[in-house]
Amino acid sequence: MFGRRSQRDFEDEIRSHLQMEVERLEAQGMSRADAERAARRNFGNVPIAENNFYHGQRFAWLEDAGRDMRHASRALLRTPGFLVTTVGTLAVAIGATAGMFGVVNTVMLEPLPFPRSDRLVAVQGTAPGSDLPERFGLGNDFYLHYKERSKLIDGIFVSPSGTSTFRTNDRVERIEMAWPTNDMYATLGVRPQVGRVPVPEDEDDAVVISDELWSTWFGRDPSVIGKSFFVSDSLKRIIGVMPRGFHFPSDKTMLWVSGEIRLDQVRPGNFGGPVIARMKKGVTPEQLAAELTRLAKELPARFGGPPNYARIIEKYRALVGPLLERMLGPTLKTSLWVLLSAVTVVLLIACANVANLFMVRAESRRRDITVRRAIGASRAQLVRFQMAEAFVVALAAGALAVVLSAVTLPLFLRAAPQGIPRIGQVRLDLPTVAVTFSLVLLVAVACGAAPALRASSPDLTALREGGRGSTGRRRWGRDLLVASQTALALVLIIGSALLVESFQRLRHVDPGYDIKDIYTFQFAPDQPGLRDGPSLGRMHLNMMDRLRALPGVTAVGVVNNIPLDEGTSGIRVVAEGMPAETGGALINMNFTGGDYFRTMGISLLQGRAFTNDEAVTPNSNVIISRSAAEKLWPGQSPLGRRIRPRFGGQDTLAFTVVGVVADVKQNDWREAGQALIYFPLTGPTATMWGMGSPAYVVKSPRAETLTREVRALVREVAPEAPVYREYTMEYLARRSMLQLSFTMLTLGVVSVLALFLGAVGLYGVLSYVVAQRTREIGVRMALGATTSVVRRQVASEGTKVVLVGVAIGVPAAFASTRLLGRLLYDVKAVDPLVFAAMSLMMVGIGWLASYLPARRASSVDPIEALRSD
């Protein structure tokens, strides 16, 4: 039998042996009493034999561990305060760390779900010294040229995306879709689960749909392949369904329109396309960037283009970076790393706290441990027992942490900003749980080790001291822990104060428009009569009249791209008096009608706004923003001046400036006011452009509750049109700051937690010190020390430790707040005011945490104190 024998079984065997020996000796003529004595003597020490048997058993250590755990649990249950504090502290810290790690892992570390996704790169350009943005997307010219000439890539595609109409017989909605070139499928290495990928013969009349769209709109009906539906602007045929989990370029993209880029579609000088390529095996991004930069220099010779095109190409350098990084964007990456580091710091603080509490516990047990050691407990046993306590605490904390993060992770994810790639896939998954438990074990060892080692030291002096003497001995270890806790908490609190300060400043920025009481929406009519500028303009004027008639509505206007929602695109504009070969200035454009400026509270600085007539009668008037005027005619009045915009690379008619308005922050409140040109709804010719679905803005104190009435109005005017992007400006403003406010809030919560834990640690240590020194304090008071002297002395001890912590924390914060980089607005990462205020607060909290034990110390009754122990 390889099973184990019980202790009792062994004892039975010994007993039987002794009896046989007694019988044998009796048979030789001994008296029974003598025989029994001799048998025992022959055998030796029975308990030792039994003990030896026990330790000779294979699974003894397991049984020991189990017994230690049971003992430890009982010991812990006897001190519920200690148990709750340690388990709670660790659970919160471990839960937060595991949850945050889960988010970071899913969003940033897991490779994209494409084969060999490490070779997928985003290609952008930079042209220092030109008027283009620091990083910009590339044009079709780059795409075609790279596709033909690059030797280092295995595929390249452009993938513009946006929101457009999708309509079946019984349903119409705006959905996210993309217009990738057909080589997207081969480059990413993906295939439809049903149907086929598009080919050039499909032109742009075929679509591949997502698994989600297939499920929600068509109930996974395979016969949908080959059917045609209205997509964006025309009927397109569904030719395939992508597999579940394919999301590109955003998590919400539901449909991919087929298409190729032909040479005749190339407009040199039009930038802005998102280009993605797959590198060949062994190619580095640097090598590819060098090749692509070199190849781009051939572009002007191949495609011609305006004079400034050649100048931009001259300065152009290709930027090649991992696709995943590009999808995340730098701000999000910063936010997530900052939050992960913050929760890790809290975990450190929590560990320090728990280690500290354990040390205090071991210290108060010194006598007990020494006695046990003296009566024969082995060093290993004592160490094991101490470790067992730490282990039980850590295990309980780990289990609680899993429960905690299962509850709080969904809340966290719901509060997170929209558009974080893959955030929907964050779960409390296996790696997260594994990390949680390895953290638990690490913590168990860390927290158990120090007191366990101390417990094992063969120091019997504790018996003589009677447990009262240890004033200040071995204090430095705990003081160090408290000081480092303070330092870590200070770093976090300074970081979050900087974010709060940024948020405050950002909220008080004047964006150039109002955000109160403004409702906005869009609808996309599709009627045979609505084809050109004037007809669409008439429809919009009609709609605006109806909106204005709603109770409480004071002003209504339309604009092509509303601030904080969609960006504007740039065009090149040659101003009157500007040499034509400069290629013109790059200025963003927008289209507007109705009372847009008045509705939004955008100040009219000079001239006039558009009239209703200009929405329906062909004209060539424009309104420009202040900085556009400054850019085109510095220091001069722009009214009545002319500009020639280049639409699609072609010079058009001249437009006349009739008004100047204030700048607005179009994309983000952090940016400077944008130079903008506003065009009327109808261009110089009736067919030049038609604004099908601009954003409406409605000023009304009832902005929050207009949705239903507005939808009813749209049904009257255009029953076929989906209504979408229904927001209030307040919502858009909140959304645009969500990245910052979310990071700020999370970091805020985390730092307050750190601060609280730090204070608890300090309080715990000082309480212990006071308890240890009751006798000493009693003596001092008996000798005439006053309450306030004792109080001041104890409190100053605590404050001293905190001051050391602050002295470490300030330089640490100095070194680390720059990590916040892009998240900060109008605040320096080393803002002295914030640093000073937070350090002062830290000292204040440290003083508070010391004051309570100090008060207890001063209330010591000398007689009682001398009698204690």
Add this chain to the structure above:
Amino acid sequence: MPTKNESQALLQGTLDLLVLRILALGAHHGHGIAIAIQTRSGHTLLVDHGSLYPALQRLEQRGWIKGSWGISDNNRRARFYSLTALGRKNLTIETSRWNRLVESIARVMEPGPATESA
């Protein structure tokens, strides 16, 4: 009957071998093994009963012997040990190792000058 002082203390590690040898003759309980060793050695080897049981535990854990409860000759419940196949194999190995050891010791102890080795 020799007293304890005259009897030989067992050489370290030989107890296992003796136990195996006794069990090769048939199953025995602990007490029987001790007595059998004493008897077969002509009462020169006295087994310390306290160290016999750790040896039995050790051998059983190695899977060389197997223990099970049975009834002794004088109608007493006792734990009987018997050799396993593994134990039998090891007895052969250990016996020849023991014989080699005894021979070499005997050669060392032979009277006369030591033979020079090349």
